[in-house]
Amino acid sequence: MSAPTRERTTGGRRLPAPGRGAIRPDGLRAQLTRPGSLLIFLGLLIAALIWIYPFIWLVSASLKTQPEIFGSGLGLIPETPVWENYSRAWTVVGFDRYFLNSVIITGGTVLLIVVRSALAGYVLGRYQFVGKKLLIAIFLITFFLPEGYTIIPVVQLTDQIGLLNTHLGVILGLGAGGQVAATLLYAGYFSGLPKELEECARLDGAGHFRTFFQVMLPLAWPITATVIILNFLFAWNVYLLPLVFTLSEPALRTLAVGMSAFIGEYSTDWSGLAAAAVISLLPVMAVFIALQRKFVDSIAGAVKQ
Amino acid sequence: MTATLDKSRDLAASAGKAPRQGGLWRRLRKDWWIYLFLLPTLVGYGAYTVYPLVASWWFAFLDWPGFADAGTFIGIENFERLVGDDLFWNSFRNSLVFLALAVPLRVGLALFLAILLNRKRTPFKGLLRTLFFLPVVTTGAIIGVVFTLLLDGSGPISVAMVGLGLLDSPANFVAESGTSLYAGVAVWVWKWLGITMIYWLAALQTIPDEVHEAAMLDGARPWQEFRSITLPLLIPFLVIITLIDTVGALNVFDLMYTMTGGGPAFSSEVIEIFIFRTAFGATVPQLGYASAAAVLFGVLTMGLAVAQAVGVRWARRATGGMK
Numbered sequence: 164m165s166a167p168t169r170e171r172t173t174g175g176r177r178l179p180a181p182g183r184g185a186i187r188p189d190g191l192r193a194q195l196t197r198p199g200s201l202l203i204f205l206g207l208l209i210a211a212l213i214w215i216y217p218f219i220w221l222v223s224a225s226l227k228t229q230p231e232i233f234g235s236g237l238g239l240i241p242e243t244p245v246w247e248n249y250s251r252a253w254t255v256v257g258f259d260r261y262f263l264n265s266v267i268i269t270g271g272t273v274l275l276i277v278v279r280s281a282l283a284g285y286v287l288g289r290y291q292f293v294g295k296k297l298l299i300a301i302f303l304i305t306f307f308l309p310e311g312y313t314i315i316p317v318v319q320l321t322d323q324i325g326l327l328n329t330h331l332g333v334i335l336g337l338g339a340g341g342q343v344a345a346t347l348l349y350a351g352y353f354s355g356l357p358k359e360l361e362e363c364a365r366l367d368g369a370g371h372f373r374t375f376f377q378v379m380l381p382l383a384w385p386i387t388a389t390v391i392i393l394n395f396l397f398a399w400n401v402y403l404l405p406l407v408f409t410l411s412e413p414a415l416r417t418l419a420v421g422m423s424a425f426i427g428e429y430s431t432d433w434s435g436l437a438a439a440a441v442i443s444l445l446p447v448m449a450v451f452i453a454l455q456r457k458f459v460d461s462i463a464g465a466v467k468q
Numbered sequence: 469m470t471a472t473l474d475k476s477r478d479l480a481a482s483a484g485k486a487p488r489q490g491g492l493w494r495r496l497r498k499d500w501w502i503y504l505f506l507l508p509t510l511v512g513y514g515a516y517t518v519y520p521l522v523a524s525w526w527f528a529f530l531d532w533p534g535f536a537d538a539g540t541f542i543g544i545e546n547f548e549r550l551v552g553d554d555l556f557w558n559s560f561r562n563s564l565v566f567l568a569l570a571v572p573l574r575v576g577l578a579l580f581l582a583i584l585l586n587r588k589r590t591p592f593k594g595l596l597r598t599l600f601f602l603p604v605v606t607t608g609a610i611i612g613v614v615f616t617l618l619l620d621g622s623g624p625i626s627v628a629m630v631g632l633g634l635l636d637s638p639a640n641f642v643a644e645s646g647t648s649l650y651a652g653v654a655v656w657v658w659k660w661l662g663i664t665m666i667y668w669l670a671a672l673q674t675i676p677d678e679v680h681e682a683a684m685l686d687g688a689r690p691w692q693e694f695r696s697i698t699l700p701l702l703i704p705f706l707v708i709i710t711l712i713d714t715v716g717a718l719n720v721f722d723l724m725y726t727m728t729g730g731g732p733a734f735s736s737e738v739i740e741i742f743i744f745r746t747a748f749g750a751t752v753p754q755l756g757y758a759s760a761a762a763v764l765f766g767v768l769t770m771g772l773a774v775a776q777a778v779g780v781r782w783a784r785r786a787t788g789g790m791k
Contacts, residue, residue: 200589207584208592211599214658218602220624221614233622279508286505293495298506305517307715307773311740312766313520315527315747315759320515340516346509371501402609402722403740407748419609423726426613433617443610451605455598458605462663463670 218444225249225437232433248438256435258442260414261421265399268333268417272398275338276345277390281380284349289361302343310403313340318407328412336404337397345390352386353379389461392454399447418443524766527759534753546760556761558734559742562649566720566738570653571713575706578661582668583694597669601662608659612726615655616642645735648728652736656723664713671705672698703783711776718769739765 219239224232226244252258287295317336318327326332356379364374380387402419409415416424422443425436451458496503503510528546532539550556581600585593603611618625621640629635641651675698683693721740724730730737730745737745743765747758 200587200591203584203587204591207581207590207596211596215599215602216624217614217618217658220618224617232617233620275512279512282505283509286502290499290502292499292502293492301513301518305521307711307769308517308521309715309718309740309765309769311719311721311743312524312762312769313517314743315755315762316520316523317516319523319527319755320519335512336516339512340518340520341513371505375505396605400605400607400609400722402607402726403744406609407744410748419607419722422607422610422613426616426726436613437617440610440614444606447605447607448602451602452598455601459597459601459666462666 218448221437221440221444224434225441227434227437229432229434232437245434248434249442251432251435252439252442256421256425256439257416258418258421258439261416261418262442264330264415265417265419267330268337268405269395269398271330271334272338273391273394275334276342276394277387279339280342280345280390281349281383281387282375284346284351285353285375285379287346288350288353289356302346305341306343308341314403314407317404321408327408328415330415333405333408333415336408337401338394342394345394348386348390349383352383356382388457392458392461395450396447521766524759524763527756528763530756530759532754532756532759534747534755539756542756546757547764549757550760550764555734555737556742559730559737559739560764562736563718563738565649566653566656567714567717569650570656570717571710573653574657574661574664574713574717575710577657578664579668579702581661581665582672583698585665586669586672597662597665600665603659604662606659608722609726611655611659612723615651615727619651642728643732645732648732648736652720652724652727655727656717656720659723660713660716664709667705667709667712668702671702671709674705675701704780707776707779707783711773711780714772714776715769718765739768 223239223241225248226246227241228245231242286292287298317340321327321332321336326335360378360382361374364378369377400419405415405417406420406423409417409420413424422436422439425432425439527539529541529543530539531542531545584590585597590596617623619641620626621638621643626635626638626640630638639647641647679697679701680693683697688697719740720738721744724736724738725741725744728736730741739761743758743762746754746761
């Protein structure tokens with residue numbers, strides 16, 4: 164790595180130190196007229212365009228004819244847009260069904276994780292009780308447990324309670340265990356809230372549950388938003404568990420699982436495949452672009468915690 | 469009136485302010501509602517995390533063909549078979565090669581990017597960060613499928629590389645046993661670089677401006693400043709970020725499975741694909757044997773996590789308790 168910059172790498176946005184006029188927040192033109200800065204910016208811009216080229220290519224491929232995809236090299240503009248690729252992927256291959264499955268499974272998983280982590284995080288963050296240390300120890304031990312390690316017993320358990328090949332089975336498999344980070348985020352947040360809030364509620368005659376649901380949980384909205392965002396991402400994109408749970412029940416496939424099945428069953432339909440990929444990636448990317456600040460802050464905040 | 473007083477005293481006691489009093493049973497009875505709050509997590513965690521953790525060990529000692537209701541105990545036979553199974557060691561080695569290449573690339577490139585994007589004078593930082601972050605939110609399994617198209621012999625990447633003179637003739641990196649694993653590394657780094665960049669940006673912002681100003685006043689050149697000031701302050705983060713990325717690299721199933729399927733000829737079969745193939749993909753699924761492989765895989769992961777946890781403590785001490 165070469166020396167990346169002649170300028171300071173600065174932290175948050177602070178006011179310039181007195182007497183150091185050179186680090187005044189610059190206008191765009193001033194930023195770009197420094198040769199070093201311009202070079203770095205252009206380098207970053209080119210890298211970023213290469214970075215997102217696969218997505219641009221994918222959208223263009225989804226509008227091309229079969230032979231055009233591989234015949235046109237790097238060319239991105241389709242001769243005439245073939246919108247039928249989308250209707251084919253949507254109805255013939257069953258992506259309407261897969262889309263609905265993804266929505267149900269993602270929604271259920273996120274809801275389950277929010278409710279159970281908020282409840283557990285609240286008592287973990289604010290109260291002492293017998294077994295607390297043991298619980299935290301188990302959380303920390305299992306924090307990095309890989310998915311591949313637990314999948315066989317999870318399938319066997321789900322089979323025994325009769326939920327294999329159901330939406331509920333997938334939701335429980337994704338949301339009931341793991342997800343330590345969400346619980347710890349809630350615990351950290353609740354432990355920082357002033358004690359008086361709860362005492363007031365109690366003196367007004369609210370029980371433990373009313374205090375929690377009507378006073379504490381609404382206060383924790385910033386953390387709830389973070390947990391929803393991170394776990395929406397997780398549940399929408401997860402692959403191994405939904406794949407294994409639906410091996411014998413194609414009607415339950417999620418978008419991610421449906422995509423890879425597409426290859427086996429329709430191996431020559433590349434343009435349909437590209438359209439299907441766009442359909443599958445679009446919702447999560449749209450949500451991300453709409454909420455990108457919150458997304459990035461959530462992740463940075465979770466890391467700092 | 470007395471009831472209210474009791475309630476507030478209860479609250480103080482359960483908040484841990486009052487000295488512990490009473491027997492275990494009394495405390496459990498008084499805190500019944502706490503355990504009710506914990507119930508969903510205790511049940512869910514017990515069934516879907518703790519039970520699988522223990523059950524995997526038990527399954528590893530069973531001969532258990534899939535479709536059968538239960539296995540029969542065969543002692544350490546599965547492990548003996550694993551030790552002699554070339555395909556298992558092949559997947560183990562592939563996973564290690566993947567880790568050794570992908571993790572340093574992801575961590576290092578992301579740090580470089582974060583430093584450039586942390587400069588005050590880089591314009592459009594927000595937009596650039598968004599562009600680099602975009603692949604992170606996408607579905608790994610779908611990215612895997614899409615890259616089989618992109619990396620095809622007549623696909624855009626091959627065409628571009630021939631055009632730039634980097635390749636003599638078109639090549640399909642996914643379909644050749646010499647390159648399939650490395651293609652996986654490249655796509656994985658591409659997909660996840662953005663999130664590591666955000667970790668690094670969060671880390672860089674913990675360094676106070678004064679530190680940089682002092683270095684500038686002392687006449688430190690940028691590279692000197694990076695080496696002797698920024699980097700030492702970042703070491704605790706380096707260890708944590710490396711740990712997060714390492715665990716991520718062990719969970720590479722979705723991308724590798726949909727991109728190469730572990731092939732050609734097992735050249736890109738990582739441990740998770742081995743487990744999946746043995747447990748669910750084979751004509752005669754072997755749940756016990758796959759569990760034994762999963763147990764060894766889990767031990768490897770735990771070992772890496774412990775090694776890095778030790779590393780964090782060491783780094784904290786070496787840098788004088790900097791957080």
